[in-house]
Amino acid sequence: MIREIIASLLLVLGSSLMLLAGIGLVRFRDPLSRAHALTKATTLGISLLLIALWVILEDDISGLKILLVIIFCLLTTPLSGHMVASLYYRQLHKKERPPENAEDSSRSE
Amino acid sequence: MIDICVTISFIILGLATLLALRRVFSGPSVLDRIIGFDAGAICMIGMMVLLSVRWKTGLLIEIMLIFSLLGFVGTIAFVSYLNTAIPRQRKSSAAWKEKKQKGDQSK
Numbered sequence: 001m002i003r004e005i006i007a008s009l010l011l012v013l014g015s016s017l018m019l020l021a022g023i024g025l026v027r028f029r030d031p032l033s034r035a036h037a038l039t040k041a042t043t044l045g046i047s048l049l050l051i052a053l054w055v056i057l058e059d060d061i062s063g064l065k066i067l068l069v070i071i072f073c074l075l076t077t078p079l080s081g082h083m084v085a086s087l088y089y090r091q092l093h094k095k096e097r098p099p100e101n102a103e104d105s106s107r108s109e
Numbered sequence: 110m111i112d113i114c115v116t117i118s119f120i121i122l123g124l125a126t127l128l129a130l131r132r133v134f135s136g137p138s139v140l141d142r143i144i145g146f147d148a149g150a151i152c153m154i155g156m157m158v159l160l161s162v163r164w165k166t167g168l169l170i171e172i173m174l175i176f177s178l179l180g181f182v183g184t185i186a187f188v189s190y191l192n193t194a195i196p197r198q199r200k201s202s203a204a205w206k207e208k209k210q211k212g213d214q215s216k
Contacts, residue, residue: 008114011162015118015125018155022128025148031140034132038144042151049158050173056111062167069174073154076181080147083188088140090192 007056014048017041031088039081046073115163122159126152143187150180 024037047070054066129152132145154173161169 004111008111011114011118015121018125018152019121022125025132026128034144038148046151046155049155053158053162056162057167059167065170069170073177080181080184084140084144087188087192
């Protein structure tokens with residue numbers, strides 16, 4: 001019983017965090033702030049959902065595999081956010097080049 | 110109690126996926142679409158977790174791992190493709206010095 005209560009609390013909390021990430025994705029005005037809203041909220045949300053699954057399954061082997069998935073999500077989600085943010089930063093500062101490079105950039109796009 | 114909470118979480122995650130899809134369809138730039146795609150992939154992993162809680166099975170965990178890997182690889186592939194489309198410009202690079210010398214000669 002206590003297991004189910006803890007698991008349902010974690011499930012609702014994690015999916016609410018995902019909904020917050022979606023709202024931030026729609027409402028914010030900048031790709032930098034959108035990546036910022038998405039990365040942290042979804043990392044915590046998916047970790048809480050997987051911990052809820054660990055609580056409800058009561059199985060050691062599944063718990064270790066869920067820990068693997070949690071570690072993988074903790075590694076990859078901030079990395080993709082960082083890649084998107086660095087690409088946007090480079091696109092933002094693309095126009096600060098001297099005029100002899102400008103025709104090169106227009107050709108390559 | 111857990112069934113009601115799983116249903117509520119399904120509805121909330123579906124709403125989050127719809128918001129991500131709205132960003133994918135109406136993003137002003139390509140980066141917004143990439144971010145929306147990432148959000149949709151993570152929401153799909155969350156729905157797999159909810160399905161696994163409802164059926165009380167651990168068979169979907171490997172599929173979650175594969176889906177998170179696929180979403181990550183898709184994001185990284187798009188970003189690195191766009192990254193090569195913009196030429197790198199640093200003042201210490203050889204191409205920059207060459208172009209600068211060429212410009213000086215043309216003047």
